[in-house]
Amino acid sequence: MVKGYTVGEAAEMVGLTAHTLRWYEQEGLVEPVERDSAGRRRYCDDDIGWLRLLIRLRTTGMPVREMRRYAEMVRAGDSSLNDRLQLFLEHRERVLARIAELQQDLTMLDLKISVYGEMARAHQQAAV
Template sequence: MNYTIHEVANKFGLSTHTLRYYDKEGLMPFIGRTKSGNRVFSEADLNWVKMVCCLKDTGMQIKEIKRYADLCQQGMDTINERKEMLVEHRKQVLKQMEELKNNLELIDSKIAVYENPELAEKMYGDLEKTTF
């Protein structure tokens, strides 16, 4: 089955402009076109768009996604380099997750203070001076 750019945009919560930009930047070099020049996406293309979105959503820069796409096009000779890219990116994602976890704990502690200000004031003293 083939999909239009509008269908793919809706499926991934992207704008058609974003998909065209990704294509223009070389992130989707294999996307087919109809005789009239419209982009057409296959099932395999949807998997690739999903990967591009994953990499972008986890903080990989467009130029690095482009590098990854270029390596994929070069075939199996680049599999080790692609793997290393993903291993390094995974480390960054884990770091981001740890930072988010720490931030969430701080937010949760503030919510707990606001939910029971009397108890918090007994524990911490004057809330006007200790919380925001």
């Protein structure tokens, strides 16, 4: 009998749906998962780690086509190390640009919070 996590258990562990895990496999983002004698998927700890990496890449805005390309490069072995490095360097630059945008957004929110806080205090004092 094959040990490991069911699709439902794996989905819960990584915060995705079982449907999404199956889709990841169908799209080539995940290598075909080992199956038990009844044909049910059984995820191992390495599969869970890989899924968590894919989730981080997706969360940071990496398009699925690049994630698929990355998965293909990993499967190709060490001959793709430079390409993987380049992919991550380019993605890192996009993440840093997004962080800078978010920092500007946060600065604007902080300004509005400050202005409205002062206005609310002034309004309360005028009412007294």
